[in-house]
Amino acid sequence: MKKLIFTAVVAIIGLSFISCESSGKLSGSGATFPAPFYNVVFKKYTEATGNAVTYGGIGSGGGIRSLKDKTVDFGATDVFLSDDELKEMGADVVHIPTAMGAxxxxxxxxxxxxxxxxxxxxxxxxxxxxxxxxxxxxxxxxxxxxxxxxxxxxxxxxxxxxxxxxxxxxxxxxxxxxxxxxxxxxxxxxxxxxxxxxxxxxxxxxxxxxxxxxxxxxxxxxxxxxxxxxxxxxxxxxxxxxxxxxxxxADIDMPDDTRAVITNSSNPDAYPISTFTWIILYKEQNYNNRTEEQAKSLVSLLNYIIGKDGQDIAVKTHYAPLSSKALEKTNAIIKSITFNGNAIKS
Known part of the structure; x- marks a missing residue:
């Protein structure tokens, strides 16, 4: 497994300097923190579905900017967007927690x-x-x-x-x-x-x-x-x-939008610098000439990540899986994603 993670780290270093628009049906960019997990889970998703996913580990700030500029299908960040940052995105953005880390x-x-x-x-x-x-x-x-x-x-x-x-x-x-x-x-x-x-x-x-x-x-x-x-x-x-x-x-009451801070927990067994990591995307997927097929692929990817196969990969790459409370909120958010105002069925 360490060989698997090391290979993923090497891939991150290479991808960090490649445009996220280079190839692939879906593209994303952002946090390097979850990139070892993402590089493996995206590869497994592509093998399972045939839908290619590229990811550039350029940092959370870069991922947020890329989504705002609409040059990627999704961004990735280890810190949720503030209310002011959400207002600057131009349209409703949703947070999808994918795993927890330290x-x-x-x-x-x-x-x-x-x-x-x-x-x-x-x-x-x-x-x-x-x-x-x-x-x-x-x-x-x-x-x-x-x-x-x-x-x-x-x-x-x-x-x-x-x-x-x-x-x-x-x-x-x-x-x-x-x-x-x-x-x-x-x-x-x-x-x-x-x-x-x-x-x-x-x-x-x-x-x-x-x-x-x-x-x-x-x-x-x-x-x-x-x-x-x-x-x-x-x-x-x-x-x-x-x-x-x-x-x-993460033993907390999860807010509906999943924007939660879990550092410095009062749990005596908790590691003090723990965090969720999120994928962010626009709630309404019909923008910039995007197709409904792209929107369906993105929803399919999100469901794969938070499903059993995706969460098993999170554990194997040394992240912690989402809690049942987090999964419940996340499933509801994914179901709220739309194309032309209609729910997306992947």
């Missing part, structure tokens, strides 16, 4: 395993307050680890990123200094560290730079065999990101 803090310290980090430590590292791995504050949380006398190199995203938005939303929620000095959003300014494009770029920099640390989707850490820190959650427990700890974060 943003992890991965690091390159060859002799260190099971590193524990708190939000306060992460904040001080990214603000340049803590600059060495043997800092007493890190040692206090990790008394049993032999931490090296080595400079810390933070790595962050250079592009508009849903991963950055999820990470910084969590940090702003739990650390007041981070909130005032760095803030939250898809694109942020960091005073220290090195910038890299996409999850593959950040993961690549971490794997090549000893002493580095960066925030990436957990599946990238697994694909490149990069260790990730156990993070302290709201209950004070240090939690590793896996399907169970991610799913524990």
């Amino acid at each position: 943003v992890v803090l991965s690091y390159n310290l060859p002799e260190v395993k099971d590193l524990k980090l708190t939000a306060g430590l992460i904040s001080e590292i990214y603000r340049g307050v803590i600059t060495n791995w043997n800092d007493p504050k890190i040692k206090e949380v990790n008394p049993d680890l032999n931490l090296p006398d080595k400079a810390i190199t933070p790595v962050y995203r250079s592009d508009g990123s849903g991963t950055t938005a999820v990470f910084s939303e969590y940090m702003s929620k739990v650390d007041s200094i981070w909130k005032s000095e760095i803030g939250s959003g898809k694109s942020l300014s960091f005073k220290v560290g090195i910038a890299a494009k996409g999850n593959p770029g950040v993961a690549g920099n971490i794997s090549e730079t000893e002493g580095s640390i960066g925030y990436i989707g957990s599946e990238y850490a697994l694909a490149l065999n990069i260790p990730s820190a156990l993070l302290q959650n709201s209950s004070g427990n240090f939690i590793v990101a896996n399907d169970k700890s991610i799913s524990a974060s």
